[in-house]
Amino acid sequence: MAPQESDPSPNFLKSSEPTGKLRKEDDIDSSLNAWLEDLEKQNTSQQHPSKLADRSRIGGAIFGTIVIGVFGLKAPFVFTKSRLPYMATPGTKIRKALQHLCKEKKPGLFVDLGSGDGEAIYQAAKLGYNAVGIELNFTMWAMSSIRRRLFWSKEERSRSKLLWSDLFEYDLKDANAVMIFGVTPLMKPLSQKISSQCKSGTDILSYRFALPLAHDKKTQDLMKAAMVYDHEEMRIYRCK
Numbered sequence: 001m002a003p004q005e006s007d008p009s010p011n012f013l014k015s016s017e018p019t020g021k022l023r024k025e026d027d028i029d030s031s032l033n034a035w036l037e038d039l040e041k042q043n044t045s046q047q048h049p050s051k052l053a054d055r056s057r058i059g060g061a062i063f064g065t066i067v068i069g070v071f072g073l074k075a076p077f078v079f080t081k082s083r084l085p086y087m088a089t090p091g092t093k094i095r096k097a098l099q100h101l102c103k104e105k106k107p108g109l110f111v112d113l114g115s116g117d118g119e120a121i122y123q124a125a126k127l128g129y130n131a132v133g134i135e136l137n138f139t140m141w142a143m144s145s146i147r148r149r150l151f152w153s154k155e156e157r158s159r160s161k162l163l164w165s166d167l168f169e170y171d172l173k174d175a176n177a178v179m180i181f182g183v184t185p186l187m188k189p190l191s192q193k194i195s196s197q198c199k200s201g202t203d204i205l206s207y208r209f210a211l212p213l214a215h216d217k218k219t220q221d222l223m224k225a226a227m228v229y230d231h232e233e234m235r236i237y238r239c240k
């Protein structure tokens with residue numbers, strides 16, 4: 001015998017009571033509720049187990065990606081107590097500052113201390129600099145490296161390098177231009193690093209935060225420099 005198909009319509013619509021007879025609102029309400037409960041039970045039992053497994057796998061993957069992403073962005077700050085989080089300098093401001101320098105000198109070695117998404121390295125390589133980005137945060141370094149590999153021209157790639165490293169370990173002795181978007185507590189140690197490693201004539205681009213300069217005996221370990229550009233929060237200091 002063929003199985004009988006069940007009629008999914010609510011009971012009150014299948015009522016055997018004569019049409020036209022007015023039924024109490026309560027009856028309709030409770031029949032409707034019972035029908036909705038029935039429907040919900042059917043839906044739950046009809047969910048194919050493999051579909052449920054697929055959904056939980058996708059949910060797990062999304063959750064995992066978020067956890068790894070957040071952990072990846074935070075990890076260097078947790079482990080190294082670096083006080084310099086990722087914030088981007090607009091590419092147009094970097095380009096304008098570098099174009100200003102290119103009017104005066106041929107592009108040489110450009111170093112971005114904390115290269116983030118790699119935008120400064122891209123702008124510098126495009127203008128003819130040999131550009132090196134130093135980035136401690138693995139996620140930022142990986143993202144900028146993928147960006148470089150996929151979207152930069154062969155020439156821009158050949159003139160650029162992105163290193164996964166600590167900026168305080170990179171020697172600036174060969175740099176002609178150094179970029180930094182630091183934060184207040186880091187500006188003094190950065191100024192000391194520049195003072196002890198950079199040759200005279202090196203240009204230091206600093207976005208937003210000013211670098212402290214040497215002006216007396218007490219500050220003689222800081223960089224000796226003159227400001228040669230100050231526009232839209234971008235400063236360029238030339239080392240003496």
Ligand SMILES: C[S@@+](CC[C@H](N)C(=O)[O-])C[C@H]1O[C@@H](n2cnc3c(N)ncnc32)[C@H](O)[C@@H]1O
Binds near residue numbers: 082137
């Ligand atoms: C404010 S962002 C600047 C990014 C990029 N230079 C720009 O201007 O758009 C600072 C970057 O420095 C990185 N950073 C922080 N401490 C660092 C360290 N000790 N060595 C290398 N990179 C570091 C951060 O992960 C972040 O990507």
